[in-house]
Amino acid sequence: MPAIAHTLEDVRRRIARAALAAGRSPAEIELLAVSKTKPATMIREAWGAGQQAFGENYLQDALPKIHALIDLPITWHYIGRIQSNKIRDIARHFTWVHGLDRLKHSRRLSDQRPETLPPLNCCIQVNLSGETSKGGIPVDALEELALAVNELPGLCLRGLMSMPDPASPRETQTAVFRDLADLRRQLEKQTGLNLDTLSMGMSSDLEPAIAAGSTLVRVGTDIFGARK
Ligand SMILES: *Cc1c(COP(=O)(O)O)cnc(C)c1O
Numbered sequence: 001m002p003a004i005a006h007t008l009e010d011v012r013r014r015i016a017r018a019a020l021a022a023g024r025s026p027a028e029i030e031l032l033a034v035s036k037t038k039p040a041t042m043i044r045e046a047w048g049a050g051q052q053a054f055g056e057n058y059l060q061d062a063l064p065k066i067h068a069l070i071d072l073p074i075t076w077h078y079i080g081r082i083q084s085n086k087i088r089d090i091a092r093h094f095t096w097v098h099g100l101d102r103l104k105h106s107r108r109l110s111d112q113r114p115e116t117l118p119p120l121n122c123c124i125q126v127n128l129s130g131e132t133s134k135g136g137i138p139v140d141a142l143e144e145l146a147l148a149v150n151e152l153p154g155l156c157l158r159g160l161m162s163m164p165d166p167a168s169p170r171e172t173q174t175a176v177f178r179d180l181a182d183l184r185r186q187l188e189k190q191t192g193l194n195l196d197t198l199s200m201g202m203s204s205d206l207e208p209a210i211a212a213g214s215t216l217v218r219v220g221t222d223i224f225g226a227r228k
Contacts, residue, residue: 004042005049007223008033011206015217018210029210032077034202034220037061037227040068046223047072055079055098055218059086066093079218081135088112091154096121098161098199098218101137103148110154119154123161123199126183128176136162139183143190150193159197159215160184166204173205177212184213 016026034055035043043054043065052073056062057080066076077096082105090097091112100106100122113120124145127136137145142160149157160183164176177200184195201209201217209217221227 004045004223007225008046008049008051011219011222014206015210018207021207022211024210028215030216032079032199032216032218033223034079034218035065035224036080036220038220038224040065042224043069043074044072047074051223053077055220057081059089063089063093077218082109084108091120092117094120096123096158098123099125099135100149101125101127101135101145103145106145106149106152106155110152113154119156121156121158121197122149123159123197124149124157125161125163126180128162128164128179142183143187146187146193147191150191157193157195159195159199160187161199163200163202164205166202170205170208174208174212177201177205177209177214181213 011031015029015031019026019029032053032055033046033051036057053075055077076094077098078090078094079098082099087105087108091109092114097120101124109120125136126142127138146157149155160180162176162180164173180200181198184198188195197216198214199216201214203219203222206217206219
């Protein structure tokens, strides 16, 4: 595996190329470096190469790293499955949560968010056809959840997230990305909410995600190498 500065540079170049090919500005797309299962030393190395936002899936893996890197003003994103017994730690240690899909979890995250911190930024995960993941709310329940989340004082609703099966055909992934972009537009129109984030695209599918309008790509493998 080459040095992280180089893999990061390659990913940034891919993002810029994909943005320009879609007639977009590369500055519209944020790179979230997914550091799950990787050691704090690698995160520190990526920070040294200019990366400031990191995504983690497993709390027992993430919390020691967050503490070890407390000297760096990293923006931590929780991108794993939300479970009731994890909510307190997610609310305290993260700036963003992707994958919100239940009102009960939303209420508890809001209640547990320390008042000394700004509201927790969140994206609602939508389960679109062509997805195999168990996470995500069905499309017909999205509006109600979005309006409810928008009322919670400890949360700041930023947008939508989805994760097509990386093994599905490219056309299926592209369809999921386009559907999520359409959903954001519809939801904004129906509710008047301002949703500035479309969290979609990973190592293998960031190009079609950006073509469809992604504003935040979550990239692990192509920065830090394969996971065990
Ligand atoms: C692991 C993970 C990623 C990163 O996937 P790569 O294929 O390694 O880039 C992105 N999003 C979520 C939700 C993940 O769990």
